Amino acid sequence: MxxxxxxxxxxxxxxxxxxxxxxxxxxxxxxxxxxxxxxxxxxxxxxxxxxxxxxxxxxxxxxxxxxxxxxxxxxxxxxxxxxxxxxxxRGEMGLLRLSFVSTVDYSLLPAAVGRFRAAYPNVELSLREATSDVQIDALLRSEVDVGIVIAPPSSSLSQTLSYRPILREPLIAAVPSSWIDEGRDGFCEGILEPAAFFAAPLILFPRRSAPIFHDLVSGYFAEHRSAFSVFQEAIQMQTIIGLVGSGMGVALVPQSMTRLQRDGVTYLPLSGRVPTVETGLLWRTNDRNAACANFLAVANASVHQPAQAL
Missing domain, CATH: 1.10.10.10 (Winged helix-like DNA-binding domain superfamily/Winged helix DNA-binding domain)
Structure with missing residues (x-):
């Protein structure tokens, strides 16, 4: 034989x-x-x-x-x-392992995945939700091929990983609807004044999970000379929104999260200048996976409003 x-x-x-x-x-x-x-x-x-x-x-x-x-x-x-x-x-067959932060469930991810599957139906697409820090480690260990992350610190990039920003959107407040119904001080339909937001218990990612996002929020407090204190941490955006809906506190979230309609949660824009959060693609610089290159191109073309493409 x-x-x-x-x-x-x-x-x-x-x-x-x-x-x-x-x-x-x-x-x-x-x-x-x-x-x-x-x-x-x-x-x-x-x-x-x-x-x-x-x-x-x-x-x-x-x-x-x-x-x-x-x-x-x-x-x-x-x-x-x-x-x-x-x-x-040519990247028309094979396996592509994609990881993503929970925030892109309501912005970039559905369009990018849908277009990629339509353009490359013979590529097996493996999806994995993870925080930005976990994705960086997984990329370095070659466990995933491309990640969609909240902008990583420059110290994590070096020559091993490449980063391409593709989406930037303002942060808005997610507040308990019950606070508005009760007429709680500073909370009403319309535009929320920052002072009322700063006085409420804050729900936020741990800094290790998304240091850039965490620093955006703490910097926003510092800009207004308000004491920064995190009342409750959670690593998934859907969990944060759920905690807001339970009346536990408030959160700053990307504008695209308004697509996640959750009972007990109201999204309010903040008056004045608000920080913007950047989301981008992260991959190994010397990766020769052609399917990865194809996804990068498709994802870049899939950015849609209300977020702004860079």
Whole structure:
């Protein structure tokens, strides 16, 4: 079995399809005696008969009939190998492992994934939600191919990882709807004054999970000379919104999060200048995965309003 090659399988399939050594030999551009000898050698190698031969006809044995199905499949797969290699090189087949922060569930991710699947249906796409710090570690360990992250600190990039900003959007306040219904001081429909926001319990990501985002929020407090204190931490944006809905406190969230409608939560713009959060693509600089390059292009083209493409 170790000496069997595609030439032998091709010869067997030709005879099995034609059930005539002369026609099969003509199809293979060879003479009949060498083909007969090749089939006999194959049968000796397998230790069984594939054909029953008489002067009038050639028939597949029961084993030959069953093996024919497998041989033809192997031959078809082997024939497709060169095209598969070319498609892999172009990123039209293969595996792409994508990680993303929870904030892009309501902005970039649906459009980017939808367009990528439509353009490259033969690429297997593996999705993994993770905070930015976890994604950086996973990229460095080659566990994912591309990440969608909140802008990482420059110290985490170096020559190993490349970063491309693609989305920037203002932060808005997520507040308990009950506070508005109760007429709580400073909370009403419309535009929220920063002073009322700063006085409320704050819910925020841990700094290790999204240091740039965390520093945006703390910087916003510092800009207004307000004491910065985090009342409750959570690592997923959906969890933060849920805690706001329970009346636990307030949060600053990207504007696109208004697409997440949750009972008990009202989104309010803040008056005055507000910080903007940047989201971008992160990948290994020397990664030769063509599917990764294709996704980067598709994601860049998928940025939509209300966020602003850079």
């Amino acid at each position: 170790s000496n069997m090659d595609l030439r032998q399988i091709r010869q067997f399939v030709a005879v099995a399809e034609e059930l005539h050594f002369g026609r099969a030999a003509e199809r293979l551009n060879m003479t009949q005696p060498p083909l007969s000898q090749a089939i006999q050698a194959l049968e000796r190698e397998l230790g069984l008969r594939l054909f029953d031969r008489t002067k009038r006809e050639v028939k597949l044995t029961p084993v030959g009939e069953q093996w024919f199905v497998h041989a033809r499949r192997v031959l078809a797969e082997a024939t497709a190998l060169p095209d598969i290699a070319r498609k892999l090189a």
